[in-house]
Amino acid sequence: MSTISKEHSDRLYWLGRYTERFFTTLRALDKMFDKMIGKTHVYPEYLNYFGLADTYTDDRDFIRSFLFDMSNLNSAASCLERAYDNGIVLREEISTESLSFLQIAKDTLKKAENNGSIRLSLLPIEDIIYSFWGSVNEHIFDDEIRNIIYIGKTVERLDLYMRMKYPYEKVKLEYVRLLKNLRRVPKGTPYRYNTAQLSVIEETLGTREDYERGTGGAIDSLGHLFDTSEVYA
């Protein structure tokens, strides 16, 4: 049954984005955890990636806020909640099984908050999210629907990787992945890309030197990738 409304296509896209934002945030925080071993006050590096103000007392305060605090819009918990919010209205597209992995992730995150070893108790979440993607792959028969979620996922990943200054090779790989997804989008649908914006990203990621010169323009263009004003594709 393949009839996708504008409302649902947006939900699918944002489901992909928030699930990925949750996942990458969690991994980045785990890296921060690691850096904190034997060091203090390492967290401003993370805030700098996103241009966020430092309102935290110490590393621990920062970590707890970015993991669990629902009032922090950039926290893992907030991202997961928004992923779930989008998922819950997509049950018949993504399946009850896929949705259940988001619920399990929520429950696991919640339990971790009160666990002595937070890092250890967060480990299963990685498995759970991989299971979610496996389930999405398995249960969605309609390529068009699945592709919208993947576009959301890769756009988010590319955005975060550039902000977090991931190595050029890694970013380039994700860009290639995004291109593959974008080429599958049918004409006349909302996630058909804007060629002008895409070429800005293309240029930024042309060579390592281009990339290291700065990604501001590319990040900006990524945010406008689906603007309809100049669609030539």
Place this chain on the structure above:
Amino acid sequence: MKRVNFYYSTKLTFDDYVHDHSFALRIIPPETDTQKIIFCGLNISPYVSTQQTADAFGNNVTSGYLKGDHRFLDFEIKGSAETDSSRHRTDYMPCYLYQSQYTQPDESLKAFYNEIKGRCTGTVSDRAESFCDILSDTIEYCKCVTDTSTTAAQAFALKKGVCQDFSHILISLLRMDGIAARYIAGLAFCDGETHSWVEYWTGDHWEGIDPANNCPVSDDYLVISQGRDFRDCAIDRGVMFGKYTRQLQLVRSVLT
């Protein structure tokens, strides 16, 4: 029997573009025992594909959907008919015996009914005419105090109203008295606008009565629609989307 020409138009104008505009018009007079439609033309602008159905009350419904941006919707009917008030309609429905949204009486309208019912006796027609007489002594015809959302109880409290309010109060009284009654929207000679009056069920057929003018219905009346109350007879109902804040409606109607 009389040959009449009719014309009715509405111009709906919005102060900003609207889209996804669905509408349902009850504007084409029905062919009945008391009126024969000789011809009737409907024009709608901007162009839109429409469908015709008949609703539960026997009204002609013209429905349509304007998808794209537009700032106005105009529609008009032009036609001629033969009216014959010596004949009678018999399309009875039991729901006409029961109070409806606009006619539901409140305590004071009920009290008024109890006060006057002793003076309204005899045949169904005698009673209906008596109610109508008393009503025209009680309610003052006055524009600008009521609108299309005013109920019988509200208009009665004001003791003022227009033809719609007279009709609702009379229907409410008739139904309290056990007489089935229905609301008629149409055109009449005496009026430059759309008019409304009442039909009551004699036990055998419908009889028309005009409470706003306190007179029987003659060949000078053309029925456009009928129903339990105004709600079933709204000439145009619509739902649209957009950033508009105001809509302006200009109505013109003629019966000659």
Place this chain on the structure above:
Amino acid sequence: MIQQTQFTKTVGNAAEINELLRRYGVKFGIYKNGVFNEQFFPFDPIPRVITAEDFASMEKGLIQRVDALNEFLFDIYHDKKIVKDGIIPEDFIYISKGYLAECEGITPKNKIYSHISGIDLVQAKDGEWYILEDNLRIPSGASYPLIARELTRIAAPLAFAENEIVDNRGYAQLLKETMEHSNCGGIRAILTPGRYNAAYFEHSYLAEHTGSVLVQNDELFVEDNVLYHRTYSGGKTRIGVLYRRIADEYLDPLTFLPESLIGIPNLMEAYRSGNVGIINAPGNGVADDKGIYYFVPKMIKYYLGEEPILKNAPTYLPFYTEDMKYVMDNLEKLVIKDVAEAGGYGVVFGSELSKEKLEEFRKTIIAEPRRFIAQEVIDFLDLPILENGDGMGDTQTVMRKADLRAFVLSGEKTRVWASGLTRFSRNPASFVVNSSQGGGFKDTWVLKQVNSEQ
């Protein structure tokens, strides 16, 4: 008949199953003090067991009842013979809020009005089943036992190996066939008012399992009297059957409440033109009105020429002088129901009223006799519930009031789902089992017919 009191085996650990239900999102939304909360619908692991014999007669009785109700709905919106023949007083039809004059003369495809009927029954201590009420508008609850069975089979395979239980997992297929039977050409869609509706889980679960599109009104439009789903590429997909989960009054702002923001303009025109099937038909409320309930056994005789197989709870209509006298004389032992209310609201037990309140209520009934029905309080067969089954502390079995919502689907044939929703009251003093009033639910087992030689 299996005595429920003897069957207290559980289908798995309550905490585990409730955890699984949570995981799969079995929730219902509830507004308290204006705040939306999602609650889990607590599951009790002791199944209700219905014997094959009991079910066979119940099945016949339910089919008979629903067939008569469908005949009644067609009659009321057309010739009204049952009124003309004096079986039902006219008043009861036209004062009913569920009667919609706007639906006069509309004939739904195959003349089916109630495609999905939720018939609430209780079993009395003597084993007899009584009909409590008919729900012919948008009865909900089938998804809960459906998903629960999936989980109990995982949690307690042995219980299913040792007992011959009819598989109830075909409900979605049954629903799909029922929808297809009323399909006027196009895709199947389920219309939900949105995720903040109490039954949103069910809407989305049934959409998933019937292969229907879950839609909200802003994704739909009517053009040339055909209902369409607006696609994201600017195109449109025709909808042939709409299983709507919003109330009649909100369905079409151009026919019913103009202020409805969840309806589809001109849906009724598309429906009247025979271009879309609506499940269940608008206007059904006239047949599940608590006042009309009294007349259902009469309908069965009138339309089908049969004796009713299932009994109504003994009911009195204060509208009739004789019944009014009985109600006045016995008010303290009767249960009084306001015909306009649903979901367990507007139910008053005479025994629970103080003397002053009783007198006050007596006056209300005399003033508005048509508004109420009175029923004898049925001595329910209580069901065992595992208390504290979902948390810490010692568990113990307690007895609680329970009812059964049977689902009857009318398509090519009228069929009864061999299961149902067993709801129970968690409050020992309460007869009210609705989920909105804090009740829980159980798995409902219908046993297979066993050869007598066995």
